[in-house]
Amino acid sequence: xxxxxxxxxxxxxxxxxxxxxxxxxxxxxxxxxxxxxxxxxxxxxxxxxxxxxxxxxxxxxxxxxxxxxxxxxxxxxxxxxxxxxxxxxxxxxxxxxxxxxxxxxxxxxxxxxxxxxxxxxxxxxxxxxxxxxxxxxxxxxxxxxxxxxxxxxxxxxxxxxxxxxxxxxxxxxxxxxxxxxxxxxxxxxxxxxxxxxxxxxxxxxxxxxxxxxxxxxxxxxxxxxxxxxxxxxxxxxxxxxxxxxxxxxxxxxxxxxxxxxxxxxxxxxxxxxxxxxxxxxxxx
Amino acid sequence: xxxxxxxxxxxxxxxxxxxxxxxxxxxxxxxxxxxxxxxxxxxxxxxxxxxxxxxxxxxxxxxxxxxxxxxxxxxxxxxxxxxxxxxxxxxxxxxxxxxxxxxxxxxxxxxxxxxxxxxxxxxxxxxxxxxxxxxxxxxxxxxxxxxxxx
Numbered sequence: 001x002x003x004x005x006x007x008x009x010x011x012x013x014x015x016x017x018x019x020x021x022x023x024x025x026x027x028x029x030x031x032x033x034x035x036x037x038x039x040x041x042x043x044x045x046x047x048x049x050x051x052x053x054x055x056x057x058x059x060x061x062x063x064x065x066x067x068x069x070x071x072x073x074x075x076x077x078x079x080x081x082x083x084x085x086x087x088x089x090x091x092x093x094x095x096x097x098x099x100x101x102x103x104x105x106x107x108x109x110x111x112x113x114x115x116x117x118x119x120x121x122x123x124x125x126x127x128x129x130x131x132x133x134x135x136x137x138x139x140x141x142x143x144x145x146x147x148x149x150x151x152x153x154x155x156x157x158x159x160x161x162x163x164x165x166x167x168x169x170x171x172x173x174x175x176x177x178x179x180x181x182x183x184x185x186x187x188x189x190x191x192x193x194x195x196x197x198x199x200x201x202x203x204x205x206x207x208x209x210x211x212x213x214x215x216x217x218x219x220x221x222x223x224x225x226x227x228x229x230x231x232x233x234x235x236x237x238x239x240x241x242x243x244x245x246x247x248x249x250x251x252x253x254x255x256x257x258x259x260x261x262x263x264x265x266x267x268x269x270x271x272x273x274x275x276x277x278x279x280x281x282x283x284x
Numbered sequence: 285x286x287x288x289x290x291x292x293x294x295x296x297x298x299x300x301x302x303x304x305x306x307x308x309x310x311x312x313x314x315x316x317x318x319x320x321x322x323x324x325x326x327x328x329x330x331x332x333x334x335x336x337x338x339x340x341x342x343x344x345x346x347x348x349x350x351x352x353x354x355x356x357x358x359x360x361x362x363x364x365x366x367x368x369x370x371x372x373x374x375x376x377x378x379x380x381x382x383x384x385x386x387x388x389x390x391x392x393x394x395x396x397x398x399x400x401x402x403x404x405x406x407x408x409x410x411x412x413x414x415x416x417x418x419x420x421x422x423x424x425x426x427x428x429x430x431x432x433x434x
Binding site for chain 1: 336337338341368371372373374375391393395397399402403404406
């Protein structure tokens with residue numbers, strides 16, 4: 001009497017289990033203790049070596065978890081990117097939606113720009129520890145919108161030293177999206193690939209957020225149904241290069257929403273105004 | 285028939301569990317809903333904040349069980365503030381509504397990279413707040429709803 005429903009039930013369960021297994025085998029997900037290892041992708045020997053090109057050349061997918069990728073990037077940045085002395089980190093965010101340039105917070109008059117440049121000077125010691133930091137965020141017309149300064153006292157006066165543990169080298173490898181992913185248990189599928197870009201071996205990471213219902217947004221031709229962040233890292237030296245944010249619209253087209261670029265300079269000295277700022281506290 | 289009913293309930297629970305496990309997007313956050321009645325028509329006023337891997341969203345939703353004259357909000361603010369008390373994001377909208385409808389929704393989408401905290405600081409809280417509007421004939425109700433995450 002109940003045979004037919006049971007057959008349907010078993011068939012559906014088999015289908016569901018198959019679906020789960022299929023999802024589990026997709027690359028880029030952490031499924032084992034291997035996530036904690038620093039296994040650099042030497043196994044990815046099949047990477048296609050392409051000539052210098054502005055157009056990225058797709059290469060093999062990287063069989064690494066987000067935790068492994070993060071650890072490899074930080075390790076490479078420590079070995080090849082940062083040097084003792086002053087380091088200038090320059091970040092530029094460009095918004096492509098052509099909406100208003102900024103908003104003003106009525107409670108305190110603070111300006112929040114859509115397009116911005118942030119220059120951060122870091123004082124790095126021989127042990128590659130950040131001992132002092134000066135960070136300034138500006139609008140494109142050079143209006144300063146925020147300023148952060150910190151020192152443990154080894155340069156200038158001690159000030160805001162409690163935030164220095166948060167701005168060590170791993171912070172400047174810009175792995176915050178990987179960090180969120182790891183925090184979530186790496187349940188989201190991420191594609192890691194190698195590209196050849198301007199002669200560099202670039203790690204390309206794509207993260208996608210799919211929304212439960214379409215979202216109308218000023219500056220977009222159609223409501224967006226999902227958003228992808230495409231991060232690019234110089235794999236040889238562990239440097240974050242740039243990230244592009246792409247909206248997938250209801251008509252299926254994609255639209256570039258924003259771009260974050262980052263450069264790191266270990267051969268410059270801060271201007272006098274920055275250096276002098278460390279000898280006073282904001283109250284003086 | 286009882287065994288059939290139990291087996292299908294078990295199946296449903298197992299199937300839903302498997303589907304949830306395989307979900308590709310995890311969103312932290314939540315919502316707060318306030319309900320009321322205007323001339324005998326039940327309405328719901330909801331605010332939400334959800335954080336995704338690369339972005340976050342906030343919404344204001346007004347709904348009623350049948351059409352009313354005006355449904356929407358009189359003002360709606362979304363903000364994110366960091367541990368140095370600097371605002372990473374702020375937005376305010378006013379007087380948005382539908383007429384002769386039982387539904388209105390407005391959603392803001394915000395990119396983590398574009399609206400980030402200063403180096404060394406973290407997100408303290410994200411909020412969606414304001415007064416909804418429910419109007420039927422000459423009766424108005426403006427319930428205030430605020431959702432703050434975390």
